[in-house]
Amino acid sequence: MSIPNKHYGELKDSYLFYNIAQKVKKYSEAHPDKKLYRLGIGDVSLPLCDAVIKALHKGVDDQAAKDSFHGYMPECGAPFLRETIASYYNKRGVNLTSEEVFVSSGASDELGDIIDMFDRNTSVLIMEPAYPAYVDANVMAGKKIYHLPTGSDEGFLPLPKEDTVADVIYICSPNNPTGAVYTKEGLKQWVDFANRHGSVILFDAAYEAFIEEDELPRSIFEIEGARTCAIEICSFSKTAGFTGTRLGYTVIPKDLEREGMNFNSMWVRNRTTKTNGVSYIIQVGGAAVFTDEGQKQIHENINIYKNNAKIIMEALDEVGIWYCGGKNAPYVWMKCPDNMGSWEFFDYLLENIQVIGTPGEGFGKCGEGFFRFSSFGSPEDTAEAAHRIKKLLGKG
Secondary structure, three states, rough: OOOOOOOHHHHHOOOHHHHHHHHHHHHHHOOOOOOOOEOOOOOOOOOOOHHHHHHHHHHHHHHOOOOOOOOOOOOOHHHHHHHHHHHHHHHHOOOOHHHHHHEEEEEHHHHHHHHHHHHOOOOEEEEEEHHHHHHHHHHHHHOOOEEEOOHHOOOOOOOOOOOOOOEEEEEOOOOOOOOOOOOOOHHHHHHHHHHHHHHHHHHOOOHHOOOOOOOOOOOHHHOOOHHHOOEEEEEHHHHHHHOOOOOEEEEOOOOOOEEEEHHHHHHHHHHHHOOOOOHHHHHHHHOOOOHHHHHHHHHHHHHHHHHHHEEEEEEEHHHOOEEEEOOOOOOEEEEHHHHOOOOHHHHHHHHHOOOOOHHHHHHHHHHOEEEEOOOOOOOOHHHHHHHHHHHHOOOO
């Protein structure tokens, strides 16, 4: 008799952010007078926009009156929010019905839960460097994991080969941690591959709102053929600052089927079995994101983060450091100078200029020798950090 899920014993220690915290703590204790400049944080730093705050207050007020009170919400999402999200896609030329949109408590939750729909013997392909939860969730589920290492020669945007093995394919674009964004042509190759081989793409679109170039796809459903091979998972966290409020959504087309099983119907059954829906108050706040005023306000915040990224990129350009990301993503992924290792460079920045980033090795072996900067900090700290980086790496 074996009770525990022994796959938990196969998990590697999540040492990345623990090690960062310990190193920063030790440095701060030794140098209490030094101000730290944090460019490693993946969390937003600006408050929720006014349109959302007003809507949240309305949601609270609704719960105080008998006529507008809401108890359990529909497990798949309130119709008003599902319809609003579908309309958001339709305005961008992606035709969805509200029944193809599922409201969730956040993209991270959904990325873990979605694995329920796949047989325990399915294999998964994870492109690295990667968001660590992709790997850990599949280790817990006992899946066979294939790692697809990528590098700067291909701009950290690998394309499929006919000998690629995968039942489930993870794609994150714009990517965390590299900030790289697939073109329509690149995504089309993955969609065609998935349809040829019967694979299913899990497309993480958490950073779609940061794309500023019209020709770059913000949804995989902009690609012909995606409705028969893809699931898209998106988040309000980085789009609208909901990291502490928790709200996301998943798109599962009714056309997606494998072996006579319909994934949209499967997910309806999963959600109605395993959840009691997302808070009415939070869903009201989420709907406000898609109003004209909400869109205006969230993009004002996103532009602040994008300007932070621009300041970081300009600093790296000035000192001749290779990087990708930044323009269409909140992350800048740079090559460590002088063949430094990721952790070596982390220590170098902390000790010399008190700037904190994230070592690339923490996102997979092929991240060694690279480093991630985040643009989610304050403009003032980002500008000072960029100045210090230029001075240190420019040797002047």
